[in-house]
Amino acid sequence: MTRFFSLLAVAVLGLQLIQVDRASAASNRIVAVGDIHSDYKNALAVLQMAKIIDSKGNWIAGQDTFVQTGDNVDRGAGTIDVYKLLQNLRGQASAAGGAVINLLGNHEVMNLGGDLRYVTKEDTASFGGATARKAAWDMQTGWIGKFVYNSFNITHIQNGHTLFSHADMSVDWAKKGIDQMNALAHKALKDKKFKEPIFTTYGPVWNRDLAKEEAGESETCEVIENIKQILGVKRMISGHTAQSSGKVLTLCGNSYIGIDVGITAYYGANRAALEIIENNDGTQTVSAIYPSGKVILS
Numbered sequence: 001m002t003r004f005f006s007l008l009a010v011a012v013l014g015l016q017l018i019q020v021d022r023a024s025a026a027s028n029r030i031v032a033v034g035d036i037h038s039d040y041k042n043a044l045a046v047l048q049m050a051k052i053i054d055s056k057g058n059w060i061a062g063q064d065t066f067v068q069t070g071d072n073v074d075r076g077a078g079t080i081d082v083y084k085l086l087q088n089l090r091g092q093a094s095a096a097g098g099a100v101i102n103l104l105g106n107h108e109v110m111n112l113g114g115d116l117r118y119v120t121k122e123d124t125a126s127f128g129g130a131t132a133r134k135a136a137w138d139m140q141t142g143w144i145g146k147f148v149y150n151s152f153n154i155t156h157i158q159n160g161h162t163l164f165s166h167a168d169m170s171v172d173w174a175k176k177g178i179d180q181m182n183a184l185a186h187k188a189l190k191d192k193k194f195k196e197p198i199f200t201t202y203g204p205v206w207n208r209d210l211a212k213e214e215a216g217e218s219e220t221c222e223v224i225e226n227i228k229q230i231l232g233v234k235r236m237i238s239g240h241t242a243q244s245s246g247k248v249l250t251l252c253g254n255s256y257i258g259i260d261v262g263i264t265a266y267y268g269a270n271r272a273a274l275e276i277i278e279n280n281d282g283t284q285t286v287s288a289i290y291p292s293g294k295v296i297l298s
């Protein structure tokens, strides 16, 4: 009998330990990184700084969510290594109970559509020439093309509170909702219609109206509030518009955060990531992570 009770005690203790372990492992962290533009070395540096990967490029972020907001290609020569890294991280994150969210940038769409104006000679050479590079980007048969076609959406809402897109959202696009935007983008890729409205100037991979405050400061904030209400989010995060300051752009009380800080050497090799921590009371703590440390934004 005593033996039974002590076994029971061990079993109960064991269960409690497992529960404690689960609770402490459940992640409450989201990390977002903007435009990488074929710069593998600086991509590694930023992801290490944000504690997403170790020095060998392996996922160390457990159940965290890593969002990359598109434009992993063009202007640099490390396209192959950058997409291999993203592909590896998706698998490793998923095995650890975490997630990698990849979004389409205008440069992904350009490369899928054969618009190679921003491809460097060195990058083409790294594939073994233009024909081999084109083959790699084929959406049916190429390893990068298939990866982007199958795993990249045009917009994403994480945990119900934060909208991510490569470029700026507009009120008209927001009204369609994210599922319809993702479906339209996917259909356009499928049909090889790279000039569909969703892929043009005012669509979510090209628009800069918010980052540039085209409507003026207060009207831009009204537009941002309107988009927040339509999509039921607290904030929106975009890349696309490079900040020469190397710091994230915050507008309208952190309702809009621009995270293209120019990570690639072409834009200054600046390092920054955005971190969102879920607090127990349902609020979020949003910070920018820089080499000099973390800056709490809100």
Ligand SMILES: *[C@@H]1O[C@H](CO)[C@@H](O)[C@H](O)[C@H]1NC(C)=O
Pocket: 150, 151, 152, 153, 178, 179, 180, 182, 183
């Ligand atoms: C893309 O978005 C749709 C809905 O908006 C979702 O069902 C799908 O799982 C997403 N795909 C990926 C690869 O995240």
